[in-house]
Amino acid sequence: MTKQMNNTPSRGPTDHSVRDQVVDAATEHFGHFGYEKTTVSDLAKAIGFSKAYIYKFFDSKQAIGEVICSNRLAMIMEIVNAAIADAPTASEKIRRLFRTLSESGSDLFFHDRKLYDIAAVAARDNWPSAQAHEQRLRKLIEQIIVEGRKAGEFERKTPLDEATDAIFMVMRPYISPVQLQYNLDDAQAAAALLSSLILRSLSP
Incomplete structure (x- = not known):
């Protein structure tokens, strides 16, 4: 799948490999549990990142979505x-x-x-x-x-x-x-x- 970077300004580093890792993990997690039923805390726990760390790269769950x-x-x-x-x-x-x-x-x-x-x-x-x-x-x-x-x-x-x-x-x-x-x-x-x-x- 071709990666398309989100245009929403991030709050921290723009390390593409980490952002892609978050997106890949979120795609799998949302695909299993659904978007609206998942919180950023759920996502952080599932992929092994802290919630604060995810917020360095995405402003919100919607930004990942x-x-x-x-x-x-x-x-x-x-x-x-x-x-x-x-x-x-x-x-x-x-x-x-x-x-x-x-x-x-x-x-x-x-x-x-x-x-x-x-x-x-x-x-x-x-x-x-x-x-x-x-x-x-x-x-x-x-x-x-x-x-x-x-x-x-x-x-x-x-x-x-x-x-x-x-x-x-x-x-x-x-x-x-x-x-x-x-x-x-x-x-x-x-x-x-x-x-x-x-x-x-x-x-x-």
């Missing part, structure tokens, strides 16, 4: 980018984007449930990592729309920001961790049906 969440969301974006990289058309990119986002979110829910909870908390509480992920998705949707318009696949009358926001809002129930957990049963069908609906609305 931010790094873990950023890592997980970055993995999802890598999967998405790989899925759409060789798509022959902008329309196919829309289909693959929706399908891949719902599949990767569902996979995280079923196979890494406790860590899925971190992503859900991040989305619910608007953590910077969740906001950045949302902005990356919006930017990607915007780029696909622009590509489709240049190729003559999509209409040009709707303002770009309006079209981008509308598509993101249609996708949100199946890509947001908070909402996806209630829509898992029809996520696969929704990815196909709603992407088709989106594409019909984008037709010239």
